[in-house]
Amino acid sequence: MSARTAWLLTTPALLLLATTAPAGEIPTAERRSGYELMGRETRAMQDDDTANPGMLGVLEGEAAWARKTGAAGRACADCHGDARASMKGVAARYPAFDAALKRPVDLEQRINVCRTDRQQAPALAYESRELLALTAFVARQSRGVPIDIAVDARTQPFLDAGRATFYRRQGQLNLACNQCHDENWGKRLAGNPIPQAHPTGYPVYRLEWQSLGSLQRRLRGCLTGIRAEPYEYGAPELVDLELFLMWRARGMLIETPGVRP
Amino acid sequence: MANALVNVPPRARRGEIIEIKTLISHPMETGYRRSQLGATIPRDIIRLFVCTYNGTEVFRAELHPAIAANPFIVFSTVATESGTLAFQWTGENGFSATESAEITVD
Amino acid sequence: MDRDTSRRAFLQAAAAGLGIAAIRVVPVHATPAAMDVAIRKVVGSSNVSKGRVTLELPPLSENGNTVPLTVSVESPMTQAEHVRAIHIFTELNPQPDVVSFRFGPRAGRARVSTRIRLANTQTVTAIGELSDGSFWSTSAAVVVTLAACLEDA
Numbered sequence: 001m002s003a004r005t006a007w008l009l010t011t012p013a014l015l016l017l018a019t020t021a022p023a024g025e026i027p028t029a030e031r032r033s034g035y036e037l038m039g040r041e042t043r044a045m046q047d048d049d050t051a052n053p054g055m056l057g058v059l060e061g062e063a064a065w066a067r068k069t070g071a072a073g074r075a076c077a078d079c080h081g082d083a084r085a086s087m088k089g090v091a092a093r094y095p096a097f098d099a100a101l102k103r104p105v106d107l108e109q110r111i112n113v114c115r116t117d118r119q120q121a122p123a124l125a126y127e128s129r130e131l132l133a134l135t136a137f138v139a140r141q142s143r144g145v146p147i148d149i150a151v152d153a154r155t156q157p158f159l160d161a162g163r164a165t166f167y168r169r170q171g172q173l174n175l176a177c178n179q180c181h182d183e184n185w186g187k188r189l190a191g192n193p194i195p196q197a198h199p200t201g202y203p204v205y206r207l208e209w210q211s212l213g214s215l216q217r218r219l220r221g222c223l224t225g226i227r228a229e230p231y232e233y234g235a236p237e238l239v240d241l242e243l244f245l246m247w248r249a250r251g252m253l254i255e256t257p258g259v260r261p
Numbered sequence: 262m263a264n265a266l267v268n269v270p271p272r273a274r275r276g277e278i279i280e281i282k283t284l285i286s287h288p289m290e291t292g293y294r295r296s297q298l299g300a301t302i303p304r305d306i307i308r309l310f311v312c313t314y315n316g317t318e319v320f321r322a323e324l325h326p327a328i329a330a331n332p333f334i335v336f337s338t339v340a341t342e343s344g345t346l347a348f349q350w351t352g353e354n355g356f357s358a359t360e361s362a363e364i365t366v367d
Numbered sequence: 368m369d370r371d372t373s374r375r376a377f378l379q380a381a382a383a384g385l386g387i388a389a390i391r392v393v394p395v396h397a398t399p400a401a402m403d404v405a406i407r408k409v410v411g412s413s414n415v416s417k418g419r420v421t422l423e424l425p426p427l428s429e430n431g432n433t434v435p436l437t438v439s440v441e442s443p444m445t446q447a448e449h450v451r452a453i454h455i456f457t458e459l460n461p462q463p464d465v466v467s468f469r470f471g472p473r474a475g476r477a478r479v480s481t482r483i484r485l486a487n488t489q490t491v492t493a494i495g496e497l498s499d500g501s502f503w504s505t506s507a508a509v510v511v512t513l514a515a516c517l518e519d520a
Binding site: 050051053055056059060210211 | 264265266268282284285286288289329330331333335
Binding site: 327 | 466
């Protein structure tokens with residue numbers, strides 16, 4: 001049977017489990033990256049920079065970083081210098097509040113703000129090869145850095161909105177994120193283990209996609225999976241959810257570029 | 262504009278067997294997938310990978326659609342002399358990519 | 368590919384339920400017989416003996432799109448005695464050929480790693496071709512699981 005059919009049959013069973021399992025967040029000490037639930041071979045693929053397919057994107061991003069572009073004829077390097085130094089720790093604190101837009105933006109949006117405002121170049125499309133490459137290159141500079149999302153009066157309302165989305169039942173299957181990812185992580189769904197859903201490796205090389213992809217793409221895929229209408233790329237609901245997920249993963253280490261099944 | 266990642270040890274002893282890792286960006290479209298509208302997406306794959314060592318071919322791989330996207334190939338060769346290891350990938354729709362690495366053999 | 372399988376299974380089940388002869392649908396996948404033909408093309412009329420080839424595959428693959436594979440053949444890899452080629456085949460992918468690796472004595476070692484695609488749970492076969500004209504084979508079975516939430520794209 002197709003994975004979709006299998007999913008439809010297992011979900012009622014999961015819901016039964018959900019009502020009897022203890023509700024609530026995963027205790028901080030029990031948080032695990034999806035890396036730990038993967039098979040040995042997939043982990044080996046992530047660990048080796050000479051074999052990690054996501055590194056192809058990182059290399060492209062490194063070239064893009066140095067390339068002059070836009071009406072301003074500027075490269076990222078012209079303002080930010082060596083990314084190894086200037087971008088270290090950046091991905092670990094995104095989404096971050098943007099004063100001009102008066103709301104948090106994720107790393108992809110931040111890169112596009114630089115492109116349009118500083119380089120006077122057109123914004124890169126979501127999931128475009130170049131945006132994924134630049135994001136992967138920037139995030140790669142934070143590998144090993146603990147996630148640290150600033151929570152203050154400005155970001156709190158957006159964090160709360162993201163949290164509300166995480167706990168809200170959605171879609172035809174009427175499932176909330178927490179039912180799988182807080183309450184049934186580690187159990188198998190259509191053959192594969194359910195991860196806790198910490199975005200430690202984004203942009204991630206997903207074997208299912210056979211390419212790099214963003215957290216927003218993964219979230220939209222999950223929403224499609226529960227038969228909900230996925231929010232558009234760049235939608236505030238997605239960025240708020242990203243903010244909540246990164247806050248929920250606070251202290252866990254960035255792994256970009258991660259490899260996932 | 263293909264993107265390749267090649268790993269060759271920069272130095273080796275004469276006669277030592279060295280391991281070479283290669284990774285190239287390519288979708289390896291199988292020709293079996295269908296678009297949302299049901300049309301078959303045409304096949305587009307890398308067909309051949311060749312490694313030469315100072316001009317002499319030392320390894321070759323003939324690829325079919327069952328090789329995963331972003332083909333990854335690890336193979337070995339004997340470090341015979343200092344020089345250049347050259348890698349060439351050729352595929353459908355005129356695809357061609359090259360990469361090279363220098364090795365010092367003592 | 369999975370839609371075809373489930374639709375075909377559904378049609379056959381529905382037809383059976385109605386007491387009508389099951390609808391025969393031409394399979395989209397290759398068959399073990401097609402694999403044998405592909406192997407014959409490579410080995411010709413020679414015998415293929417079991418052994419000397421080692422095939423390393425994960426017994427359970429999390430995603431059939433990318434399955435790591437390592438294959439090796441023991442051989443001194445001298446001019447007089449070496450591995451000429453290693454060929455990989457599958458029995459249930461849409462086509463049986465996967466890859467052919469060609470070596471000479473300069474390889475030092477007949478050992479290659481790559482990543483392959485497997486459409487279903489199935490057995491993978493590796494054929495080693497030696498410089499003396501002999502052929503050797505080994506096989507390994509892989510269980511292939513799918514991602515739980517498939518995107519529409």
